[in-house]
Amino acid sequence: WQQFFTADGDVTITLPDTSQTTGxxxxxxxxxxSDKVDKNQLGSSAFRDAYSTAGKMLSEGDFGVGSSYPPALAANNPRSGLYTIEGDSSQVPPQAVGTGCGVIHINGSSYGLDIAGVMGGGGRLFARTYDNNTGREWREFYSTGNTTIDTNGFIKKASPVIKLKGDGTAVLNDEAEGVITEHISAGVYKISGVLGFHSEPIWGGVDGGIVIPANTNGLPLLWVDYEIDPDGSITLKTYHRTHDSAPEFARNLIGIKNKDGSFTETVQDGEPVDIPAGRWVDLRVEMPRNSLWNIKQQEAREKAERERQQNQQGTQL
Structure with missing residues (x-):
């Protein structure tokens, strides 16, 4: 037993029944x-191995998880995770230059996938795939943020868009925030805070930007005309529109049906009328650089840049 107290390693002891044991x-x-860590030193943490092999634990910030500002996405990133793309990076979607994106990156050896969302508002989403470690062209998702359902029920790529109603009120999408619409007189409306119409071909080019309501046979209910003031404001004029060559039920006549079956028109073709109740005219417009939307986007970009710089400084400390 003396060896049990004085020896440094394992010892063999003879028990009272003459049997022996080693320990x-x-x-x-x-x-x-004495070599074990004190439990008071652990706090809420535990020892872990690095994530170099399967089954290892992650730390906050690994691969962007839990990070206040995820790391930048490299051109050939070998690991899946959460990343950012700066607004001036060659990796950023062309439609998001100057803004920057948050990215979900999925790596699959020489193939992969990125899903990116613009930071700072707008809700614009993009995706791209990788082929032999090379990122392909970004594709934008269509959503309520960059499309509109026009007055006839069709989805169109659009922004900014104004849905002008008969009483002069309007529904504005995010990018048209700050536009003012007024009903001046019968069939006359004023749209302020814009720079005329957007000239995208899908909306009719330079002289387009307008979608007018139609009846169930696809025949327009209105004639429209417009003037653009020097400051970019739009005066929109709407007129009654009939279709004399169509069957009577599709002619879009406004008036009174007489007892003898005849019809007396009270509004003639080409006379000023308001936009019909329950319908609207879609206007795709051009917004000035100092619009509320553009100001908010600039503020969001500046905030994202400040956070990026603060994150870099924190990493260097």
Whole structure:
């Protein structure tokens, strides 16, 4: 038994029944306990291995998870995770230059996938795939943020868009925020805070930007005309529109049906009328650089840049 207390390693002891057993000495037991970490030093943490192999634990910030500002996405990133793309990076979608994106990156050896969302508002989403470690062209998702359902129920790529109603009120999408619409007189409306119409071909080019309501046979209910003031404001004029060559039920006549079956028109073709109740005229417009939307986007870009710089400074400390 004396060896149990004085030896440094394992000892063999003879028990009262003359059998023997081998185990660590008292000194070895004491030393093994002294080498253990104090439980008060652990806090809420635990020891872990690095994530170099499967089954290892992650730390906050690894691959962007839990990070206040995820790392930048490299051109050939070998690891899946959450990343950012700066607004001036060659990786950023062309439609998001100057803004920057948050990215979900999925790596699959030489193939992969990125899903990116513009930071700072707008809700614009993009996706691209990788082929032989090379990122392909970005594709934009269509959503309520960059399309509109026009007055006839068709989806169109559009922004900014105004849905002008008969009483002069309007529904504005995000990019048209700040536009003012007024009903001046019968069939006359004023749209302020714009720079005329957007000239995209899908909306009719330079002289387009307008979608007018139609009846169930696809025949327009209105004639429209417009003037653009020097400041870019639009005066929109709407007129009653009939279709004399169509069957009577599709002619879009406004008037009174007489007892003898005849019809007396009270509004003639080409006379000023308001936009019909329950319908609207879609206007795709051009917004000035100092519009509320553009100001908010600039503020969001500046905030994202400040956060990026602060994150870099924090990493260097």
């Amino acid at each position: 660590p000495s008292a000194k070895k037991l004491i030393k093994s306990v």
